[in-house]
Amino acid sequence: MTDADDLRRRTAALLAAHPPRTTGRREFLRARFDAGLAWVHFPDGLGGLGAPRTLQSVVDAGLAAAGAPDNDPRRIGIGLGMAAPTILRHGTEEQKRRFLRPLWTGEEVWCQLFSEPGAGSDLAALGTRALRQGDDWIVDGQKVWTSSAHLAHWAILLARTDPDAPKHQGITYFLCDMTDPGVEVRPLRQITGEAEFNEVFLTGVRIPDSRRLGAAGDGWRVARTTLENERVAIGGTRLPREGGMIGPVARTWRERPGLRTHDLHQRLLGLWVEAEVARLAAERLSQGLATGRPGPEGAAMKLGFARLNQEISGLEVELLGAEGLLYDDWTMRRPELVDFTGREAGYRYLRSKGNSIEGGTSEILLNIVAERVLGLPAEPRTDKDAAWKDLAR
Amino acid sequence: MSDLLYSAEEEALRAAVRDLLDDHCEVAGVIARADTAEPHDLALWRRLADGMALAGLLVPEDRGGQGASPREAAVVLEELGRAMAPVPFLTSAVVATEALLACEAGDLLAELAAGRRTGALAVPLHVGPGAAHPHARLSGGTLHGELTGVADATVADLLLVPADDGALYAVDADAVTVTPLTCLDPTRPLATLTLEGAPGERLGASGPAVRRALGTAAGLLASEQLGLASWSLEETVRYLKERRQFGRPVGGFQAVKHRLARLWLENVNLRAAARGAADALATGEDTDTAVAVAQAYASGAAVHAAEEALQLHGGIGMTWEHPAHLYLKRAKADSLAYGTAGAHREALAALADLPAP
Secondary structure: OOOHHHHHHHHHHHHHHOOOOOOOHHHHHHHHHHOOOOOOOOOEOOOEOOOOHHHHHHHHHHHHHOOOOOOOOOOOHHHHHHHHHHHHHHOOHHHHHHHHHHHHHOOOOEEEEOOEOOEOOOHHHOOOEEEEEOOEEEEEEEEEOOOOOOOOOEEEEEEEOOOOOEOOOOEEEEEEEOOOOOEEEEEEOOOOOOOOEEEEEEEEEEEEHHHEEOOOOOHHHHHHHHHHHHHHHHHOOOOOOOOOOHHHHHHHHHHOHHHOOHHHHHHHHHHHHHHHHHHHHHHHHHHHHHOOOOOOOHHHHHHHHHHHHHHHHHHHHHHOHHHHHOOOOOOOOOOOOOOOOOOOHHHHHHHHHHHHOOOOOHHHHHHHHHHHHOOOOOOOOOOOOOEHHHOOO | OOOOOOOHHHHHHHHHHHHHHHHHOOHHHHHHHHOOOOOOOHHHHHHHHHHOOHHHOOOOHHHOOOOOOHHHHHHHHHHHHHHOOOOOHHHHHHHHHHHHHHHOOHHHHHHHHOOOOOEEEOOOOOOOOOOOOOOEEEEOOEEEEEEEEEEOHHHOOEEEEEEOOOEEEEEEHHHOEEEEOOOOOOOOOEEEEEEEEEOOEEEEEHHHHHHHHHHHHHHHHHHHHHHHHHHHHHHHHHHHHHOEEOOEEHHHOHHHHHHHHHHHHHHHHHHHHHHHHHHHHHHOOOHHHHHHHHHHHHHHHHHHHHHHHHHHHHHHHHOOOOOHHHHHHHHHHHOOOOOOHHHHHHHHHHHOOOOOO
């Protein structure tokens, strides 16, 4: 079993063989992956050593202290957080070897082609079609809410391969090349003024059968791995006190006594307490995951943070008084990174409205908690056993 | 960062307490007893205090106690809250014990730890850490005056009385007239103490002792509130899977499911806040803030859970026979005990540097 001392030795050996000062970023990251120090809990040969996930911090600390470059995880969040765990769990050996290394080093950026205009909360109703043609699949349809699509080389894609089967059973999961000429990416402007997301139009996109992930028709089961990891990624972030949306409001409160009123004070204290408690709950969830005792709290964390982000940023706009009536910039841009707490109060207020929609709406997450955690009866699903092609659309 | 989980030893302690309460604390008995002049279950308290040595949980081993930390006391309080066990663990084994620990009153600690005596701090239940409270008058070497709102005083034989000379006194309950009050929460009854020349043994300065006792009480009360809230949620979910209206389980209606899911989320948060306070009390790090955060959150969460339990049970929840009212009365009383959520939020204005206008 790999322990902390062993990881320290391996980290030192990597640094000795590839001194960060004289090694190019890409070369260093490839060497780190090959040394099994990328994500130590991944298997041998795939960037890991089969070590406990908790020991990653030993490697990260050693590399950071030596000034080694990292893989800029915020820029490749969809690859790291969603595509990688799904490929690891459901991919063939060949797929794992082909995709995980450039995914982790950031040489190949990933995006997610799941949601459609007609399939949001009811994702399993998706209608993008993939037809088998010899050794290939031909894909036609439209996807939406795709962040990073304009930067991505690869996408995880859900498409309908059997319209005669019930909706959950006729879906197949693919790894789609975004440079295919049939892929068209258009920016989708949102209420903040910028276009963080895209619409993606797929017209006669050709995907070799070797880039199918899991069995044909088994895509929904594969997608569950992706979606569960997405909610953990959104909800399970560890933060210091005042590390989230409450931070900028608390700073403004301290720095600008002239803005203070009794009403705002009461509401600020209430939200500060709620933010601190939500932070502790996320911390407790992480501690449980780290010691191998995962709780079902991931979905709930996202629910809580969505509501709090909205209430706190709403309070902040009010606190600012006359300034709260201003907005920093409506220019349409396509940001590479999204920071919910970035920019100014008006942006934070508007952007946080998406927190209760993206990655599963709060209403769907409440159903998930009620049904899967509390064991309450499932919502009636009249379309569950009908052929997809017969469903009302 | 604090450790917010439960250790294997803490889980073992929980299992042992729960087993004992399953066997010896039936809720129907708690309801019946609440209707009498003796709402406490002293036989159960003897089993817990003596049999399981919980009276001395926080007392050091060299004073005959268990030398455990507030983290373990918190787990015990979760279980006592869950079962609505009418025993003076919080008031004697936590509050009085912490006051005696602050005064280094070794002999009295040993007596409490051994379960030979039960203590109560003569400060009204609603007083939070750092808040003003009444004192007895020291005159001619004896204590005088009326102190009201003292929890579990009717079953205490040792009263810890703060006096106007700034000291805390140990007073034998036999030397005091203890008059029970009719209370919103009949399972943790309050009483008025009348002192007319009661002799007392001077233990030490009352300010730090009372502050420490109430700070620990406020922090650990969150775990009792967690126990109440957990019962409220679990029992309501269980009932609503069974109860049918319109030909389907009531727990299948989305309006009801979403309320229960939100309650579950509040429970998850409450558990993290309660563990945060218990751990801070154990380590001594960031204690005042962790306690104030826990109390500022726990009162609302526990009352909400108890109120939702009552509403979602429908008519049966409104009856004397069903235990939902016990939990509601305790949750509401707990929301005043050791400082309201509002008082703890005000404390945070200073602790978190968020000053009032």
